[in-house]
Amino acid sequence: xxxxxxxxxxxxxxxxxxxxxGELTRAGRSVVVVEQHLVGGECPYLACIPSxxxxxxxxxxxxxxxxxxxxxxxxxxxxxxxxxxxxHHQDDSGAEKxxxxxxxxxxxxxxxxxxxxxxxxxxxxGWRVEVALTAGGATEVTATNLVLATGTRAxxxxxxxxxxxxxxxxxxxLTSPELPRRLAVLGGGAVGTELAQVYASFGSGVTLVExxxxxxxxxxxxxxxxxxxxxxxxxxDVRVGRSxxxxxxxxxxxxLHLDDGSTVEVDRILLGVGRKPRLDAGLEAIGLDPESLxxxxxxxxxxxxxxxxxxxxxxxxxxxxxxxxxxxxTANYQARTLGAHLTGSGLDADYxxxxxxxxxxxxxxxxxxxxxxxxxxxxxxxxATFDARQTSRSGVQxxxxxxxxxRSEPAGVExxxxxxxxxxxxxxxxGPEADSWGAELALAVRTRTTVHTLAQALHAxxxxxxxxxxxxxxxxMRCGRS
Ligand SMILES: Cc1cc2nc3c(=O)[nH]c(=O)nc-3n(C[C@H](O)[C@H](O)[C@H](O)COP(=O)(O)OP(=O)(O)OC[C@H]3O[C@@H](n4cnc5c(N)ncnc54)[C@H](O)[C@@H]3O)c2cc1C
Ligand SMILES: NC(=O)c1ccc[n+]([C@@H]2O[C@H](COP(=O)([O-])OP(=O)(O)OC[C@H]3O[C@@H](n4cnc5c(N)ncnc54)[C@H](O)[C@@H]3O)[C@@H](O)[C@H]2O)c1
Numbered sequence: 001x002x003x004x005x006x007x008x009x010x011x012x013x014x015x016x017x018x019x020x021x022g023e024l025t026r027a028g029r030s031v032v033v034v035e036q037h038l039v040g041g042e043c044p045y046l047a048c049i050p051s052x053x054x055x056x057x058x059x060x061x062x063x064x065x066x067x068x069x070x071x072x073x074x075x076x077x078x079x080x081x082x083x084x085x086x087x088h089h090q091d092d093s094g095a096e097k098x099x100x101x102x103x104x105x106x107x108x109x110x111x112x113x114x115x116x117x118x119x120x121x122x123x124x125x126g127w128r129v130e131v132a133l134t135a136g137g138a139t140e141v142t143a144t145n146l147v148l149a150t151g152t153r154a155x156x157x158x159x160x161x162x163x164x165x166x167x168x169x170x171x172x173x174l175t176s177p178e179l180p181r182r183l184a185v186l187g188g189g190a191v192g193t194e195l196a197q198v199y200a201s202f203g204s205g206v207t208l209v210e211x212x213x214x215x216x217x218x219x220x221x222x223x224x225x226x227x228x229x230x231x232x233x234x235x236x237d238v239r240v241g242r243s244x245x246x247x248x249x250x251x252x253x254x255x256l257h258l259d260d261g262s263t264v265e266v267d268r269i270l271l272g273v274g275r276k277p278r279l280d281a282g283l284e285a286i287g288l289d290p291e292s293l294x295x296x297x298x299x300x301x302x303x304x305x306x307x308x309x310x311x312x313x314x315x316x317x318x319x320x321x322x323x324x325x326x327x328x329x330t331a332n333y334q335a336r337t338l339g340a341h342l343t344g345s346g347l348d349a350d351y352x353x354x355x356x357x358x359x360x361x362x363x364x365x366x367x368x369x370x371x372x373x374x375x376x377x378x379x380x381x382x383x384a385t386f387d388a389r390q391t392s393r394s395g396v397q398x399x400x401x402x403x404x405x406x407r408s409e410p411a412g413v414e415x416x417x418x419x420x421x422x423x424x425x426x427x428x429x430x431g432p433e434a435d436s437w438g439a440e441l442a443l444a445v446r447t448r449t450t451v452h453t454l455a456q457a458l459h460a461x462x463x464x465x466x467x468x469x470x471x472x473x474x475x476x477m478r479c480g481r482s
Pocket of ligand 1: 012015017036040049111151171280318329
């Protein structure tokens, strides 16, 4: 059955596709969305929300007397119940209803681009998309504009024996009721560090293997060291600069063979080594070859897909599939930006100061450039750091905190400023709730605030934001003024 022609067809209803549909229907556009799995994408059911719920429950468990190294299946089961409740038990009927109430036509199935509509080539002719319906059968839709919002999938590294081992991706970990007694976490990025903390909090014996020289290797070295130190306090065996050569499995127990000759026996291996864009929606029909692309879909500042160095006027990509700062807030922002472009004059996307947050304890919030990135770009810069344990808030927190074991409580702030202008070009904050109080720094980077202005800001006493003042003041004395 052929559907009527629409203004826009969107493939994928995740943190990118779903809000875009709302922006467009509110502006009176006709929209058809195609979703092959869950309406809402990975974030609410399989990623952000269940992982944050488990981190919070893990913290509460430790404060209530839970001991790292002592598995507590009962406490874990209670946390899983909360996790599954906040993740709606993967029931997306509420999200589906919401999209329909907003006016979108939702087709459940797998979409594949067939090509331009009719014989006409070039902008304005519209796009044909075939949908293999989940309920069976197929249909075809036509729309003037095509939007790819197909997200990513977990990378499975090509390691000998891994496919026979008991592995989890984060999707599986965050939907499973199992508390492994011994868990290996492969990868020390956001997934690896957050989930290592979750399982260690409930008593799993966790070994974290990261191939880079430190955890969270995209960030300044001290940030990853702070997180590594906190994980070690929880009993996690953190091994950085190590790679996995092969895995052997016998009687359900996997043995990891690392490149230093050591072995680790575990009941489960969690893969947190990154994600790859989903490029299997018929991109050949728009002139992209997924094989040779082997990376994100290239877009310009208006989210137009670039083919052979030129942006297409009627094909767009948003969200993780574009590889631009893969977070829900980026996907939401790109959806708003594209919505404005398709319904009015719009603005170019500006990715300055996107917060990169890891919700471990201590939490991490980074924005803008690290000193290493500033150096790579040839920018003359100055940096200053401050140990946030010197704030009054740290003293209050230490006294009030009821963790049952010694912790090193790493916390700090690093600012990076343009040496000539004093504009804040990067910042990192680590500490309790840095995901919230560090937001001031992300805003300062995004709004090109100078360290002179930042040094004049008043920071509430006794809050963690007081840690921002000393390095801002130091840089204000060392940097020029714009
Ligand atoms: C464990 C984990 C924790 C995370 N935590 C956070 C966090 O705390 N904060 C944060 O900001 N980000 C977090 N993220 C990242 C965040 O989940 C993603 O950035 C965000 O979900 C990307 O949204 P998206 O719409 O691009 O992709 P998705 O949410 O993956 O949506 C894409 C949708 O497209 C559908 N689709 C794909 N191909 C087709 C097709 N051919 N036809 C029809 N439908 C199709 C898929 O089924 C999917 O529903 C986390 C990620 C992981 C893995
Ligand atoms: N708090 C958040 O916002 C949050 C939380 C979780 C995930 N995410 C997003 O989900 C996506 C996936 O996260 P991720 O942590 O899997 O990816 P990532 O790319 O952030 O980190 C992967 C890590 O694995 C390491 N690695 C790669 N191959 C390895 C190997 N063979 N052995 C050992 N280590 C290896 C890399 O050096 C890197 O540190 C990211 O886009 C991330 O932004 C965000």
